Amino acid sequence: MYGILLGITVAGSAVADTTAKVATQVATKADVQMSLWELVVKGGIIMIPILLLSLLAVYFFFERLIAIRKASKSDTNFMNNIRDFIYDVKIDSAKALCKATNSPVSRMVEKGIDRIGKPIPEIERSIESVGRYEVSKLERNLKILGIVAGIAPMLGFIGTIMGVIKIFYNISLSGNFSIGEISGGLYEKMITSASGLIVGVLAYAGYHYLNILLDKVIFKLEDSGIEFIDLLQKEA
Numbered sequence: 067m068y069g070i071l072l073g074i075t076v077a078g079s080a081v082a083d084t085t086a087k088v089a090t091q092v093a094t095k096a097d098v099q100m101s102l103w104e105l106v107v108k109g110g111i112i113m114i115p116i117l118l119l120s121l122l123a124v125y126f127f128f129e130r131l132i133a134i135r136k137a138s139k140s141d142t143n144f145m146n147n148i149r150d151f152i153y154d155v156k157i158d159s160a161k162a163l164c165k166a167t168n169s170p171v172s173r174m175v176e177k178g179i180d181r182i183g184k185p186i187p188e189i190e191r192s193i194e195s196v197g198r199y200e201v202s203k204l205e206r207n208l209k210i211l212g213i214v215a216g217i218a219p220m221l222g223f224i225g226t227i228m229g230v231i232k233i234f235y236n237i238s239l240s241g242n243f244s245i246g247e248i249s250g251g252l253y254e255k256m257i258t259s260a261s262g263l264i265v266g267v268l269a270y271a272g273y274h275y276l277n278i279l280l281d282k283v284i285f286k287l288e289d290s291g292i293e294f295i296d297l298l299q300k301e302a
Contacts, residue, residue, distance in 0.1 A: 222262020
């Protein structure tokens with residue numbers, strides 16, 4: 067009987083110890099868990115320019131995305147209507163259609179219509195100059211994404227290196243060299259590298275995605291310009 071009671075007591079103690087250990091581990095994990103904002107704060111002061119760069123990247127990406135998509139939209143019957151107006155010698159109607167359409171293609175064609183009656187090479191040069199101007203307007207602020215893609219990772223690495231220097235400097239002053247002290251400070255400084263890389267990769271991807279959309283707009287401008295010159299040559 068005594069042995070049974072002793073076994074029950076030992077088993078109860080083991081269960082209590084196990085429960086205490088589990089509770090301690092849960093409490094430790096709860097203490098270890100941090101929010102995203104806490105991680106950002108632990109990254110240090112270098113996180114401020116990285117966050118500013120991320121805001122710049124987001125703003126200019128969507129600003130250029132809206133502008134390029136707006137420029138890529140055009141009426142499929144626009145050139146057909148221009149052709150009909152020119153064949154019927156309705157130059158004013160063609161200009162009115164260009165003004166009403168208000169797109170890079172229409173502004174380029176409108177410049178060509180204004181030059182009707184002059185030599186074809188001169189008209190072609192006028193169209194090309196307007197096309198280049200329209201492309202330059204669409205490329206405005208696009209290079210900022212490329213700059214962010216290059217600077218953000220470098221800032222992240224700078225933050226990590228500064229943190230490592232600080233860690234070893236503190237060790238040299240205290241003389242206390244321990245893995246816990248190094249790893250505890252190092253993981254905080256690696257946050258800047260991770261943040262810089264994330265911002266850089268997203269800005270890099272956005273930059274090239276917008277360039278792909280811009281190439282389609284450039285192709286449409288070139289195609290419309292060639293079609294308009296062919297139209298004038300046939301009419302001549």
